[in-house]
Amino acid sequence: MSVVIDIAVQAGLLILLPLPMLGLINVVKSRVAGRRGPPLLQPVFDVLRLLRKGAVYSRTTTWVFAFGPMIGLVATFLAGLIVPSAFPTSPFGFPADVFVVAYLLGLGRFFTMASALDTGSAFEGMGASREAAFSAMAEPALLLALMILCIPSRVPSFGDAFSALPAAGGLLRSPGLMLAALALGVVLLAETARIPVDDPNTHLELTMIHEVMVLDHSGPDFAFIQIGYAMKMYVLGAVLVHLVLPIPQDGWAAPALFIVGQAAVAIEIGVIESIMARLRLSRVPQLLIGACVVAAVGVLVLFTGGRP
């Protein structure tokens, strides 16, 4: 019975939470700017509207173009099932699932880029090239941060790692984990194309990264991309929440605390977007290299720090 509840909570949160998180970011941005802003559930309405529409396919595109959004969504959804959400362990977790999640996210990204290239548009190729370049630099930071996460438990699996975190003393007792949280925060902003790296509101093709890759998708395909994008934010946010907040093993406090944590992640992204400008494209690699270096120092601190 409890397994059924676990699965229901895990899948339910994964389906229900990501799009309102996206809405919360926009609400926060509007409020900070003194506007009233769109309703919290606006992304949900948008996706439902898109799902009712038909899709337009260019004659130059092939099956790759049609499959890109679907594979992207499915890969992110699977990653979301594996990463623990409400409780420190996921019902779908298994040993070494950390690597599977990292590569599922990579798989989704690869097919998004492939379908962008498939359109034959110069702009989308440019976006795909930028996405490839930046994600290649964000990936070491992500993996190093996940490595820090796994050092206290010595097992590369989210369930064991998150269960071992309170014993390791939590965030404030361990400088290495603080560095991991910092690096993961930068990776979250880079992977979800938020402001210091990319501006989700821009509509100038020359400066876009994520938005330019999905310009040619329409109708349900675009809805899949939006859901997948929101889910990616949710997945990386979930890791961050577990790293920062000590979430209890069971009981109803755990899902509540998790939802509060995810809302805090969304609010934080919204505030960052409100107070920061987008970095120049040539400066973005420096931010990502910085995240890598910070995560690497975190690994060193945990290994040589003497306090496992």
Place this chain on the structure above:
Amino acid sequence: MSLDADLLLLLVIGIDLFIGSTGRLVARIRACALQGLVLAALPLAIQGTGVLTGGQRIAHTGMAVLATLLLKAVAIPALLVYAMRKSGVHRETQPETSLHLSLLMCGILVGLSFWIGAVMLPSAGAGSSPLGVPAGLATLLVGLYLTVTGRTEITQVIGYLVLENGVFVIGQRVLGEFPLVVELGVLLDVLVAVMLMAVLVVFANRHPEDEAQDAPAAAIGGRR
């Protein structure tokens, strides 16, 4: 006690990386001042060897904190800003290497110092922070790197200051308590060096032929 020292030392490493990666001179000087502030707090967090006790120890620590704070966090950065403005406003640090490479190099140096700290200099006591030697070595090496790659006098002096901060951290770590006289001597040494440099920078950049051009720049710098 150990926790605070860990966090402070981590902050020192973080500031090293920031200094290595920022392109703005003012940001570098401010980071240097912040590092001085952190170093001033360090004697409060590190437990001494226990030679001094009671009121003596409090007086000693208080003097050390105060002197470090005044010199490293206030006087030297202020001098650097003064020299920077007097010599015309250089906003960029103009390093020899690109900032990406510089950040990567700083990361490698930090990794190297952790390795050295772990392999060559095993931890002395259980009570002291295990980050002490790596943080000090990292600061020292990053400072050396900045001194070598700096193109202008000011960036080189900032590198020298960071290097000296590294010596300070290692000293704190190895000795626990510096003798106060030695500490003050080192600090004054650095202060004199920076003052000399400031004078040098100000005069070296004063060419008679473009004195007329410099005047408006100095005026702008002075107003800022």
